[in-house]
Amino acid sequence: MQRQIDLEISQLKGMILAMGGAVESAVEEVTLALKDRNLSRISRVKDLETQINQFQIQIDERCLKLIASQSPLAADLRTILAVLKINSDLERMGDQTINISHNVREYLPEPPLPLINVVLEMAIAVRTMIKESLDAFIRGDVEVSKRVLLQDDAVDEGKNKVFTEATELMKQNPDYVDGGLDLILIARNLERLGDHATNIAEDVIFVSTGQDIRHGGFRE
């Protein structure tokens, strides 16, 4: 028997996937703008963020209606709770891409810093994390989620490297201060994007197993 709630949850997952696709595109645009020193790419990010915000409202409304009308339990309840949380994470990720686009706009007129490659590697890793965490959600894949959790360490290391080395460069050459600060802020926002992808991976594990592995539970 096909349950109405199965259809609704399937549609919600589709909306999360579309919203996540917009987040991935926004990350790609800011990354390419930085890599190719192409400011025109940034203009699309605002449109994508508007789409992301609209998805957030629509998904919240549908979840509210579903909870009120179906009183979901067990795996259904965990899935809808995860949709609400992932919705919130993706919306914050949209905001972070906007932050990065501002930092890129500020950075590009400055003298290029050698650290840019570390930042671009971080951006690639973060995009992979976002893509894999959303794929894992759709498929309920715990193993892929665990891989996402481990990838976050590399992103954190990248951020620490940018912080340390940019600080050193700024001390040595005041010309690098503005650009160095921009890269620190970009790295900081990329690291936050990785944290949100981690949240999604943790939600996938909760949906699939009922285990709450947040705040260190995974490593335990």
Added chain:
Amino acid sequence: MTNVVLRSEKLKAFIDATEIIHGIDLSVFQNEVLAMIGPSGCGKSTFLRCLNRLHEVVPGARVEGQVVLKEKPIYGAAVDPVKVRAQIGMVFQKPNPFPTMTIFENVASGILLTQSKSKSELQDVVESALRSAALFDEVKDKLDRSAMSLSGGQQQRLCIARALAVKPEVLLMDEPTSALDPISTAKVEELILQLKSKTTIIIVTHNMQQAARVSNRTAFFLFGELIEHGATQDMFTNPKQKKTEEYITGRFG
């Protein structure tokens, strides 16, 4: 919540040659609310009725195994079923006040059957039971009126007061709100939450949200078997057994 007040041991229930309950072991702890859920015909009401020897009043019915109340078996030649039913009270699906009795007499009926009390003592016990059932303020000026003058929700709380008047160790409730409107249901649920400080409650319900709202633990029955039991929060968010998951998410039943 570690003291076992009531437990069933390999409990089987039969109607003639048909085995309805297939050897259930289940412990109930002091001052908890245990919800029993399962599809119609799964045996949960029969199991409940075995717990205070009501099953045996059905023609052709018999029980195997044992039920132990505070370490004393309730099945045996020397045990008086009337006394068992005073210690393990029952509230039914439809309110069933005695129609020819007043409100006062309804509550006093159980006490008069099992205990001897002076008139003033009786008045105190009736008032206390009505207060415990959150009904006293609504009926205090009409205790001599027929119980049938009350609304359905009030009648059900009167039945709860009647059961409470004899100070039972355990109160069994068989779908106690299924015949009530949402406001009366909310009052009975609120009452259940208050009563668990005084007694132990086992409630059969078809309403999953009700089980989630009022109970500490939940037991899932299917085809006369106890499939799974555990903390209510775990049962409704992450049940261990696939059958439980399928039932509470509406895939069958």
